[in-house]
Amino acid sequence: MRIDIISVLPELLESPLNHSIMKRAQQKQLLEVVLHPLRDYGLGKNKQVDDYQYGGGAGMVMMIEPILNCINQLKSERDYDAVIYMTPDGKTLNQKIANQLSLLQNVIILCGHYKGIDERIREHIITMEISIGDYVLSGGELAAAVVVDTVGRLIPGVLNDETSALFDSFQDDLLAPPVYTRPEIYNGWKVPEVLLSGHDKNIDDWRYEQSLLRTKERRPDLLKD
Numbered sequence: 748m749r750i751d752i753i754s755v756l757p758e759l760l761e762s763p764l765n766h767s768i769m770k771r772a773q774q775k776q777l778l779e780v781v782l783h784p785l786r787d788y789g790l791g792k793n794k795q796v797d798d799y800q801y802g803g804g805a806g807m808v809m810m811i812e813p814i815l816n817c818i819n820q821l822k823s824e825r826d827y828d829a830v831i832y833m834t835p836d837g838k839t840l841n842q843k844i845a846n847q848l849s850l851l852q853n854v855i856i857l858c859g860h861y862k863g864i865d866e867r868i869r870e871h872i873i874t875m876e877i878s879i880g881d882y883v884l885s886g887g888e889l890a891a892a893v894v895v896d897t898v899g900r901l902i903p904g905v906l907n908d909e910t911s912a913l914f915d916s917f918q919d920d921l922l923a924p925p926v927y928t929r930p931e932i933y934n935g936w937k938v939p940e941v942l943l944s945g946h947d948k949n950i951d952d953w954r955y956e957q958s959l960l961r962t963k964e965r966r967p968d969l970l971k972d
């Protein structure tokens with residue numbers, strides 16, 4: 748999968764995408780993330796990317812032309828399955844959307860900044876708008892990093908033990924069960940007996956029950972339909 752990210756502050760994305768699982772996914776060539784500084788496509792000698800909003804009001808708006816020049820350049824090189832805009836008024840990201848995105852080949856992610864982008868880009872160019880939650884970030888970069896991370900780890904072969912993504916919270920609309928590691932007893936706090944039993948069926952049953960219990964307690968909304 749290839750993800751092209753367009754941003755006025757690509758530096759914000761460098762660290763999250765170049766460590767741990769995301770780094771490995773790119774090293775294994777299962778995921779390619781290419782950052783495009785929007786300013787490279789800015790207008791005039793100042794490389795302008797934003798301007799005052801029509802109708803007045805505080806805050807700048809990202810202009811059509813730099814964004815379109817960048818997107819058109821990318822589209823001339825390959826076909827894209829989605830052009831995503833990160834925005835708090837988009838569809839809230841969840842595991843189902845992440846699963847769907849992980850099946851795509853080429854995706855563009857546009858990070859908003861300032862007051863946002865000229866609405867005409869949203870109307871005519873953007874195919875999907877994603878929010879990572881009901882709060883406002885200073886820009887779309889951290890949100891884009893969240894999307895790349897959650898989608899990237901779902902690409903087959905990215906995780907060492909492929910089954911581990913299957914047991915993540917939210918797959919099957921259930922939260923993940925509790926996990927334990929050594930020591931067996933710490934400070935009098937014991938690991939549940941069943942996990943030490945070596946009985947696979949009992950362990951699977953226990954984990955499923957714990958998932959269900961945890962979901963009922965913490966996120967009953969997930970069990971509604």
Ligand code: ADE
Pocket residue numbers: 833834835859877878879880881882883884885886887890
């Ligand atoms: N840009 C600013 N806030 C955002 C959010 N919550 N989700 C996605 N993009 C954003």
